[in-house]
Amino acid sequence: MGNRILSGRSASITELKANPSRVVREADGPVAILNRNTPEFYCIPTEDYEALLRRIDELELAEIARQRLADGEKPLKTSIEKLKAEYGLSS
Numbered sequence: 531m532g533n534r535i536l537s538g539r540s541a542s543i544t545e546l547k548a549n550p551s552r553v554v555r556e557a558d559g560p561v562a563i564l565n566r567n568t569p570e571f572y573c574i575p576t577e578d579y580e581a582l583l584r585r586i587d588e589l590e591l592a593e594i595a596r597q598r599l600a601d602g603e604k605p606l607k608t609s610i611e612k613l614k615a616e617y618g619l620s621s
Contacts, residue, residue: 534569537559538559539560539562540561540562540569541553541562543564543570559578
C-alpha cells in the first residue's frame with residue numbers, strides 16, 4: 531500500500547515547503563505529500579482532522595457500550611438532561 535495515493539490531490543515536499551497554506555487551501559481536503567513520487571505523509575485541514583478524531587472517539591465509545599451491554603446487566607434508562615443535572619453540568 532506504500533505507493534497508493536489516498537487523496538484527490540498531491541504535492542511535492544518542495545511545493546509544501548514553498549507555501550504550505552496554499553497547498554492545503556487549494557486542495558480543499560487531504561493532500562498526499564510526495565517524496566520522489568512516493569506518498570510520504572498526508573496534510574489535512576484542521577476541520578477534517580478534528581472530525582476524524584471525533585469519529586474515532588465515537589467508535590471507541592460505541593465499542594465500550596457494546597461490551598457493557600454484553601455483560602448481561604440490565605441497562606438503565608436516562609436522559610442527557612438528567613445526567614447534566616446529576617453532575618451539575620450546564621447545557
